[in-house]
Amino acid sequence: MVKMTHVTKIYAQDKPALKDVNVAIEKGEFVFLVGPSGSGKSTFIRLLLRELLPTRGDIFVAGKDVVHLRSWKVPHLRRNIGCVFQDFKLLPNKTSYENVAFALEVIGRSRHVIETQVPEVLRLVGLGDKFNSYPDELSGGEQQRVSIARAFVNRPPLLLADEPTGNLDPGTSLGIMSLLNRINRTGTTVLVATHDREMVDSMRKRVIALETGKVVRDQQRGVYGYED
Amino acid sequence: MRINLVYYSREALDSFRKNWVMSLAAISTIAISLFLLGVSTIGASVVNDMMRSVESKVKIDVFLKDTAPPADIKVLQDAIIGWSEVRELHYVSKQEALDRLKEDLKDDPEMLKQITGNPLPASLEIWVKDPRHVSVVVTRIKKEQNLSTLVADTDKDIKSGKDVLDKLIAIRQIMNASIIVMLGLLGFASLVLIANTIRLAIFARRKEIAIMRLVGASNWFIRWPFMLEGILQGLIGAALAVTLLAVGRSVVFPQLKEVLRFLPIAFTQTAFIRLVAVLAAAGTIVGLAGSGVALRRFLKV
Known part of the structure; x- marks a missing residue:
């Protein structure tokens, strides 16, 4: 599903954000990407989304050569990747239903598809009774659920989550993680960048640890492993 | 869509x-x-x-001496009308020139009274086909032989609206x-x-x-x-x-x-x-x- 070979990303001279990263993630895996701030987690995610191009190396996502992808084909790549962020990125003037529907509208899905898919995915994330609530009427956890619903409504094969629980209390975070886990069990590959220690330790999933741009650890059923 | x-x-x-x-x-x-x-x-x-x-009104006037021999005028007229640039040529006799002036001044009887005899010269009026050819035609007229017997001053008496x-x-x-x-x-x-x-x-x-x-x-x-x-x-x-x-x-x-x-x-x-x-x-x-x-x-x- 994701394959990086010898990927190096250098923003300013002599300060690489990623150094010779080699990672392979199989279809259906659930992977934590951990590391302190500045270790290159966000760069990793942005490279997969092709918001950035690597300085060196090759990246394949869902069978597509991301580095050599024509720029007009980038939107099609992104339709295959669901994205969840720490700050939810919801539109404040739209209800939860409209926020999810927006994602389908702008890729040209028909009204019929929207009217069947949106309620279904909102029920899946546990917001069956909050269709008409605006983001400021929802709790942080509920907002993140809307954002997961939006990322998942198109049934992408890969879901990326960048610090999805960064703004949430531990109890709520647990709910979000189990939701991501549920999504993973439907066959979707899930990659979560986080520095939520307890979460990583309790889930016992594959852990890829980054430190100053290098992969320092990659283990199945791993733990967070830093003392910070 | x-x-x-x-x-x-x-x-x-x-x-x-x-x-x-x-x-x-x-x-x-x-x-x-x-x-x-x-x-x-x-x-x-x-x-x-x-x-x-x-432009279509631009014409060339060649004012003739009173002493110009009619035969020479005829020769010049025939020569000019033969040129390809020339569309039309009209001979204005002294009498016709006077009649035109009187017509122009008919609303001004005071001025009309001032005119005694006929001070006006006869002239040739020439219209060209293309206004850009005015100067070519003028130069060619000036080169015509016997012109001195017909025209007193080749600069003053051959006039065109070219400057305008x-x-x-x-x-x-x-x-x-x-x-x-x-x-x-x-x-x-x-x-x-x-x-x-x-x-x-x-x-x-x-x-x-x-x-x-x-x-x-x-x-x-x-x-x-x-x-x-x-x-x-x-x-x-x-x-x-x-x-x-x-x-x-x-x-x-x-x-x-x-x-x-x-x-x-x-x-x-x-x-x-x-x-x-x-x-x-x-x-x-x-x-x-x-x-x-x-x-x-x-x-x-």
Whole structure:
């Protein structure tokens, strides 16, 4: 599903954000990407989304050569990747239903598809009774659920989550993680960048640890492993 | 596609309403530019018509000595009429010249009384086919043999409206050049203003745009509402300019005709419709170019 070979990303001279990263993630895996701030987690995610191009190396996502992808084909790549962020990125003037529907509208899905898919995915994330609530009427956890619903409504094969629980209390975070886990069990590959220690330790999933741009650890059923 | 079009237009109109002050600035600049483009087009057309009418009236007068032998006059007449540039030649006798003067002065009996005898010379009036050939014909007349027996002074007595014509042409060229420069500057100003309103529109929607990119909306899907907004501004500007021109045409033209009764002034309906089409096209192009500039600079997709 994701394959990086010898990927190096250098923003300013002599300060690489990623150094010779080699990672392979199989279809259906659930992977934590951990590391302190500045270790290159966000760069990793942005490279997969092709918001950035690597300085060196090759990246394949869902069978597509991301580095050599024509720029007009980038939107099609992104339709295959669901994205969840720490700050939810919801539109404040739209209800939860409209926020999810927006994602389908702008890729040209028909009204019929929207009217069947949106309620279904909102029920899946546990917001069956909050269709008409605006983001400021929802709790942080509920907002993140809307954002997961939006990322998942198109049934992408890969879901990326960048610090999805960064703004949430531990109890709520647990709910979000189990939701991501549920999504993973439907066959979707899930990659979560986080520095939520307890979460990583309790889930016992594959852990890829980054430190100053290098992969320092990659283990199945791993733990967070830093003392910070 | 139908849904998309509705979506694009809704987005464009929405953004238009939110930024109406900037939009108004852009629209009025386009309206003024296109209005001036229209005025100068109409003006140029009228001036061209006038000049053509003046040009067709340009003739060469060869004033003859009273002592000129009729046989030699006949020879010169036959020679000139044979030239390919010459359209028409008319011999004006002393009597005819006097009759014309009396006709011209018939409203002024005081002046008429002053005329005693016939001080006027006979002359040859020559019309050329193309006004540009006036000087060629004049030079050739001057080279004719026996001219000294017919004409007293080859400079003073061979006259043409060439000087007036040259001045008219020069004025027209200066006029056209300054109009083009002015239109260029105004066009640039409109473009910059449209680009700026679109920039504001992009800024106002940056959150939506970020999400659209994230979920994989195609680049053109993101661009279209902004392009439409630019085109809309261009077209509204063009519509305003056309309205102004139509009003101006119905008010100013009759008065101009009154003042310049001796000149043909006309700007036909078909010409006006063509002008409307040109202005609409120009508005659209400026709108498109303006939003294009803004999209290139501020919307990295």
